[in-house]
Each structure stands twice: as C-alpha cells, then as structure tokens.
Amino acid sequence: MTDPSAGVQVAETTEGRQHFSDEQTDRQRDFEGRSPLRIAFGRLAKDKVAMACAVVVLFFVLIAIFAPWISSALGVSTDVVRSCDVLECNAANPGVGYPKTGPPFYGYDPEHPFGIAPRTGADNLAHWLEGCRTSLLIAGTATLLSSVFGILMGLIAGFAGGAVDKVISFVIDFFLTIPFLLAALTIAPIIIERYSTGDSYATAQKVSLIGVLAVFGWMGVARLIRGEVLSLREREFILAARVIGMPTRRIMLRELLPNLTAPIVISVSLALPAFVAAEAGLAFLGIGVSGSPSWGQTISKAVPYWSNYSLYLLEPMLGVVLLVLALNLLGDAIRDALDPKTRR
Template identity: 85%
Template sequence: MTDPTAGVQVAETTEGRQHFSDEPTGRRDKAIEGRSPLQIALSRLVKDKLAMVCAAVVLFFILVALFAPMITSALGVSTDVVRSCDVLECNAANPGVGYPKTGPPFYGFDAEHPLGLAPRTGADNLAHWVEGCRTSLLIAGSATLIASLVGIVLGLTAGFAGGVVDKIISFVTDFFLTIPFLLAALTIAPIVIERYSTGDSYATAQKVSLIGVLALFGWMGVARLIRGEVLSLREREFILAARVVGMPIHRIMLRELLPNLTAPIVISVSLMLPAFVAAEAGLAFLGIGVTGSPSWGQTISKAVPYWSNYSLYLIEPMLGVVLLVLSLNLLGDAIRDALDPKTRR
C-alpha cells in the first residue's frame, strides 16, 4: 500500500533541501562577486596605510597650489619686497638690508609672519612658500601631462605600426635620450632671457619655456615603455579578432589597446611628476629656471648664504621639496604595487 504521508514527507524534504541550499548559494554569490582590475587595485591601495598618508600629503600640496592666492590673502601675507628699517636690521652705510627684526631665531614667534621674513628684502617667507608650491606643481604637472601624451601617442604608433614607422620613432627617441637635459636647459634659458627680459610677459615666458624643456626631454621613457607593452599586446587574440572583423586601426588603438595600458601609464606619470618637481627646483637654484616669480628653488638659492645664521630661511623650501617629492615617489611605488597582479599583500 502507498503510505498517504509519503508525499507530504517528500515535499517537506524537498522544501527543506531547497531552504538548505538557498542560503549558502546567496553567500557564495556575494563571496565571488566579480570586481574589475581597477576596483581590485583601489581596494589594495586603500589598505596601504603608507600610501594613504602620502596621498593626504600630496592632496595638501595640491590644495595649497590651487588656492594659493586665497591663502595668502586670508593670512595677510605677501611676496612684496619691504626694505624698511621697521622690519629689517639697518645700518647707516647700507640701509634696508640685514636680518629681520621679528621671528626666530633672533626674536620670538610672530603670528603675522609665521615663517618669518626674508633677509634683505623683508618679504614674507610663508607667502613665498605657498607661491613656490603653486609654481612647482604648475610647471611639473603641465610638463608631465604634455610628456605623457606625447609618449603615449608615439609609443602606441611605434608598437602597433611596426616596420619603418617603428624604426623612425625609435631613432628619434634614442636621439633625444643622447642629449643632456641640463645642457639643453642652459642653451635655451639665455635665449628666453634675451628675448623676453624687457617685456611684461617675462615670467610667463620663463614658465612656458621650462615646461617645454621638461616635456621635450621627458617623453622618451613613456614612449619606450608603451611601445614594449604594445608589442606584446598586438599579437593577442582579442587584437587579432578585432582586425579580422575589420575594426579601424584608430579604434583598435583607442578601445582595445589603450585600456590595457592603464597600469604602465599611471606608473609612468606617478614617477615622472616628482622627477619634474625636483628638476624645476634644481634649475631655479642654478638660476636657469623660473626667476620672475616665487619658486622653491629660487628661495633655496637665495637662502644658502644665510645658512649659518638664519637656517630657517633655507629649511622651509627644502622641507617643501623633500616632502612633496618623497610623498609622490612613495605613492607612485604603492600605485605600481596595487596595479601589479603578481604582487601579494
């Protein structure tokens, strides 16, 4: 005989099994939820405490550069020269020169001039520091953007086209690598000074020429890196499939190759930017960089003779350069590790 409760038991068993299997499946779906490579890299970067500290420092410098005029106006400081015996130690033979009469190391803290005043000029050091940050990031950021765009375009073209095009671009890249950067800067600077020294656009011409020099001798590393990556990608199945279906070359380069080059591009930019910051400060220190507007390198050059008696004057811009360059380099290393799928943390 058929047990009248059998169907009920089977139904209950089936319901129980269904209830038992639903919960683990939901948990498994959440556990194996797919994430893009960028999301994985961002999650790894956020977990890196050192990278977050460096990112905060870089963000601070960026905000200072963006809002430099508002900061100096709010604090009531200025880069104007004040050769007055009210703020500087004067003497009858040479009035208006000497060390400031306010702030350390000779006097107590002055809230109106937190970082003190510059010797001989009486200009506020905080204003020079803020404007110098603006100048450094403006020049380094612009040069990095231009050099990256040039390097990406030439690297993509050389790697994908191959043949004669690749040989020509590679020759041009190697040629620029043989030209000393400092020698080119020393050659271009006098030309710019002689051409625009008497005009109102002298400061702008200096910045534009320095950006041009940095970008002109900074794109080669990006181009060689992108070319090597493209040479390894152009024979992959998805590129061959795109060619078979008749996809235009520019579409293959922009929609298929370029997204796969995100990691090397980001790494190159993160390493190029601090190098350009240091280069700008070094050129200004040598007197062939930006001299028509406040700059960290220019302040360092002026502060060297006062190191023994007024070390704060030299430490302030040096601290800015070191903090910015170190933070950018460490952040670049962290981004490289986060984007590298072989790295385990």
C-alpha cells in the same frame, strides 16, 4: 585493531578543507562583479602608507590651488619690502639684512609665521605658498604633455612596427643623447633676452620651462609603452580585432590602451616627482623660473644664510622633499594595486 582517533583526524581534515574552501569561495564572491579599477582602489584603501601619502599630496594640491586666498586670509604677501623698519640696515654690522622680528635672533612672530626673508623683507610663508603653486603647475603640466605625447609615440611605434618603428626609435635615441641641462642652459638666455623687458616675462619663463621638461621627458614613456605594445599586439584579442576589420585607431584606443594602465601609472608616478625636483633644481641654478616665487629660487637665496638662519633654507627644502617623497610612495602603491599579479 583500528585507531579510534583516525576518524577524528579525518573529520578535522575534512572540516579544515571545507573551511579553506569556504574562505576561497567568499574571496571569489568579493571580486565577482567588480571591475579591475574598483579592485585596485580597494587594495589601495587598505594601504596605510598610500593613504598617508595621498593626504600629503592632497594637502600640497589644495595649497597650490588656493595659495592666493590662503595668503590673503593669513595676511601675508609676496611683495618685496626694503625697509629699515623690519630689517637691520647698518652696513657696518655683520648681521646686515637680517629681520628685526622673528627668527633667527628673536622669538616667534605671529604676523610672519615662517619668518621674514633677509635683505628683501618678504614674507617667507607667502613665498612658500606661491612656490608650491609654481612647482605643481609646472610639473603637472609637463607631466601631462610628456605622458600624452610619449604614450602616442609608443603606441604608434609598437603597433605599426617596420619603418615607422625604426624612425620613432631613432628620434627617441636622438633626444636621449641631448643633455637636458645643456638644453636648459641654451634656451634660458634666449628667453631672458627676448622677454626680459616685457610684461609677459614670468609667463614666458613658465611656458619655456614646461616646454623643455616635456620635450626632454617623453622618451622614457614612449619606450615603456612601445615595449608593452610589442608584447600585446600578438595576443589573441588583438588578432581577432584585426580579423573582423576593426580600424587601427579603434584597436589602439579601445583594445591596447586599457591594457596599458599599469605602465602608464608607473611612468606618471616617476615623471611627476622628477619634474618637481627638476624645476626646483633649475630655479636653484638660476635658469628656471625667476619672475615668480619658486622653492628652488628661495633655496638659492637661502644658502648664504644657512649658518645663522637655517629655517630660511629648511622651509622650501622640506616642501620639496615631502612632496617628492609622497608622490613616489603613492605612485609605487598605485602601481602595486593595479598589478593583477600583486597580492596585498
């Protein structure tokens, strides 16, 4: 005898397959006519963590751009104030140098939302805003310079091969053997001695720090790009471009470079937060930027006051932590969105 439910099961199976096929067809239609970049941004827009991190990064970028106008609107300034009207000036008092208004011993002061710096009387909010501007300016410029140079060296080494690859690889290995901190310690005294009496001291410090970060930050990018190019240069589309006589420069810029978007984003996402932390660390050690406000410089000054005035130290530390964490998480999300093997 035949099973009367067999036909129903077959019909349900057929309908299930048809439904799955329709979903697959709809998904394929969604991706038809869309560039890989649009697909990546579509994936990124669905990532709530990435969007939250993007908002945080945008917040810091806007602060860095409009820091002087924000300070002016809030009525705060980075000018140093040594006045007994705002600070405790009794040398015999253990609390010498602490502000007379606001934290740590008094209530909230609306004229100084982040408080006043001990001994100097400077406004903490103004220094925080300018410190954000300094950190992003130095880190962003160093990331741009090191990435461009590293990508160029990686492309040349991977595509040319032979003696050119050996020379560039030797240069990369040589720079990797030089301790970054030792180089910074060597260069900083020279800059201080050369420009300490001039009006361009603050600018010279920033330029020298950007140079040090860029010179000792391009090797990882170059290694990564070189490895990718070594695997891409034997692909069919590169061989076809060579056969038809396409110039080498055009092959590298038009054929290879677009296929290196993912590793470039990975390298930039790692370099930018690393440079932000490096700038703050060097300023904390006293060999970074000292001629203008900096988060690391504020952290260095705030350490002795931690027990009584913890807010003075927490403000710049939270700025560094939030910015670095947001940049790292956003970089990971962008990398995953650009990776064609990833399915979100």
